Amino acid sequence: MMTIKRIPNKIYLSEEQLPKQWYNLRADMKQLPDPMLNPKTMQPICEADLYPIFCKELARQELDEKTAYIDIPEPVREMYRMYRPSPLVRAYQLEKKLDTPAHIYYKFEGNNTSGSHKLNSAVAQAYYAKQEGITSLTTETGAGQWGTALAEACAFFGLDLCVYMVRTSYEQKPFRKNIIKTFGATVIPSPSNTTKAGQRILAAHPDTGGSLGCAISEAVEKAVTTPNCRYALGSVLNQVLLHQSVIGLETKTAMEMIDEYPDVMIGCAGGGSNLGGLIAPFMRDKILGKANPRIVAVEPTSCPSLTRGKYAYDYCDTGKMTPLAKMYTLGYDFMPSANHAGGLRYHGMSPIVSKLYHDGYIEAVSYEQTKVFEAAVLFAKTETILPAPESSHAIRCAIDEALKCRESGEKKTIVFGLTGTGYFDLAAYDSFLNGTMTDSIPTDEQLQKSFDTLPKV
Numbered sequence: 001m002m003t004i005k006r007i008p009n010k011i012y013l014s015e016e017q018l019p020k021q022w023y024n025l026r027a028d029m030k031q032l033p034d035p036m037l038n039p040k041t042m043q044p045i046c047e048a049d050l051y052p053i054f055c056k057e058l059a060r061q062e063l064d065e066k067t068a069y070i071d072i073p074e075p076v077r078e079m080y081r082m083y084r085p086s087p088l089v090r091a092y093q094l095e096k097k098l099d100t101p102a103h104i105y106y107k108f109e110g111n112n113t114s115g116s117h118k119l120n121s122a123v124a125q126a127y128y129a130k131q132e133g134i135t136s137l138t139t140e141t142g143a144g145q146w147g148t149a150l151a152e153a154c155a156f157f158g159l160d161l162c163v164y165m166v167r168t169s170y171e172q173k174p175f176r177k178n179i180i181k182t183f184g185a186t187v188i189p190s191p192s193n194t195t196k197a198g199q200r201i202l203a204a205h206p207d208t209g210g211s212l213g214c215a216i217s218e219a220v221e222k223a224v225t226t227p228n229c230r231y232a233l234g235s236v237l238n239q240v241l242l243h244q245s246v247i248g249l250e251t252k253t254a255m256e257m258i259d260e261y262p263d264v265m266i267g268c269a270g271g272g273s274n275l276g277g278l279i280a281p282f283m284r285d286k287i288l289g290k291a292n293p294r295i296v297a298v299e300p301t302s303c304p305s306l307t308r309g310k311y312a313y314d315y316c317d318t319g320k321m322t323p324l325a326k327m328y329t330l331g332y333d334f335m336p337s338a339n340h341a342g343g344l345r346y347h348g349m350s351p352i353v354s355k356l357y358h359d360g361y362i363e364a365v366s367y368e369q370t371k372v373f374e375a376a377v378l379f380a381k382t383e384t385i386l387p388a389p390e391s392s393h394a395i396r397c398a399i400d401e402a403l404k405c406r407e408s409g410e411k412k413t414i415v416f417g418l419t420g421t422g423y424f425d426l427a428a429y430d431s432f433l434n435g436t437m438t439d440s441i442p443t444d445e446q447l448q449k450s451f452d453t454l455p456k457v
C-alpha cells in the first residue's frame with residue numbers, strides 16, 4: 001500500500017462521492033429512543049398525528065426506525081452539489097500552534113450562504129413539501145442560520161416561507177433578517193401578536209426577548225391554521241439527524257481515503273443535529289463493535305441540557321403544542337441568560353443523541369462562553385476561518401483534547417464539526433474582544449424551577 005507522506009490540508013471528495021443515501025442510525029441502535037407522545041392523549045404518536053404539522057414523507061421519516069439507508073432524491077442532490085461535498089480539513093496550523101502530536105481534522109460546513117450545516121436538512125424538507133403540493137412553510141429561527149437556510153431552500157423549490165425569529169436575535173442580528181428577506185421569506189419577531197400562543201406569552205411577559213420554544217409554538221400554530229402550509233424544524237427531530245448524516249458519510253469516505261480513523265469525535269450540541277449527523281456512521285461502527293471512537297458533545301454552561309438536564313418526557317415548545325419527546329431537557333420554559341451570545345440555546349436535546357448519551361455511547365462537557373471565544377480567536381488566527389460561536393464550543397474541546405495529547409505524547413486523531421462561520425456574530429466577538437463578555441451559569445434553584453414544570457408522564 002502506498003504510504004502518504006503529507007496529507008493535504010483539504011481532503012475534497014469528487015461529485016461522484018456525494019452520498020446517494022442518508023443513513024438512519026436508529027436502524028442499528030440496540031435500544032431505541034422512547035416513542036414521542038401525542039400531547040392531547042399522551043399515547044405514542046402515529047404517522048397521521050404528524051400530518052397537520054409535517055408533510056407525509058417527513059412524518060414517515062420521523063417515525064422510521066427500521067430503514068437503515070434512505071435514498072436522497074435527485075433534486076435534493078442537485079442542490080447539494082452546489083455546496084457539497086464539503087471539505088474535511090487537516091488543521092496543520094492549529095496543531096503547530098498547540099505543539100501537539102495529535103492530528104486535528106474538521107469537517108467544514110460553513111461554505112454556503114446560510115453559513116451553516118442547516119442547509120442540509122432545509123433542502124430536504126423544502127423538497128418533500130413541494131413534492132406533496134404544499135405551498136408554504138413556517139418555521140422559527142434563533143440565531144438566524146436555520147431561517148436563512150430554509151429561506152434559501154424555499155426560494156430554490158418555489159415555496160413561500162414565514163419565519164418567526166426570536167426577538168432578541170431580531171434586534172441583535174438585524175442583517176441576518178435582510179438575508180432571509182432577500183430569499184423572499186417573511187420575518188416576524190417572536191413573540192408576536194400574529195398568533196394566539198404569541199399573544200398569551202406577551203400578556204404574561206410583556207418585555208420578553210422571546211425564546212426558541214416560544215417561536216416554535218407560533219410557527220406550529222400558524223402552520224396548522226393556514227391551508228396547505230406545514231412547519232419545518234432545523235434540529236432535534238429524527239428526520240433532521242437523518243438528513244445531517246450526509247456530513248458523517250462524507251467524513252467517513254474522506255478518512256478512508258487518507259487511511260485514518262478518529263479516536264475522538266467532537267461536536268457542539270444545541271439540538272444535537274450536527275453532532276448526530278457527523279457521528280452517525282462512526283456510531284454504527286461503535287454499536288456493531290467494529291471500532292470504539294470516543295464521542296464528545298459540547299454545550300454551553302448557560303444552557304446545559306445534557307450535563308445538568310433531566311432525561312424525561314417534555315414538550316418541544318413553550319406553548320405545549322408539539323408532541324412530547326423523551327430527551328435530556330432543562331424544562332420547556334427554561335430561558336437561557338440573555339447575555340449568552342453563543343447560540344445553542346434550546347432547552348432540549350435530540351431524542352437519539354439523548355438516548356445514546358443515556359446509554360453511555362456519548363460523553364458530554366460544557367464550557368463557559370469566554371473560554372469558547374478564546375478558542376474561536378485562536379482558531380481564526382491559525383486556520384483563517386472566523387468560526388461561528390456554536391462551532392467554537394467544539395473547537396474549545398478539540399484544543400483541550402489536543403493539549404492532553406501534548407502532555408501524554410499520544411498521537412490521537414481528533415475530528416470535530418466546524419458547523420459554520422461567525423460573520424453575523426460580530427457583536428459577540430466585539431464583547432469578547434473589548435472584555436465586557438461575562439459567563440452565566442444557572443443555579444440549581446433556577447434549574448429546579450423549570451424542572452418542576454416538566455409534564456408528569
Ligand SMILES: *Cc1c(COP(=O)(O)O)cnc(C)c1O
Pocket residue numbers: 115116117118145146234235236268269270271272273274275343344388390391419420421
Ligand atoms: C444551529 C447551529 C448549531 C447547533 O445546532 P445542532 O442541531 O445542535 O447542530 C451549531 N452550529 C451552527 C453554526 C448552527 O447554526
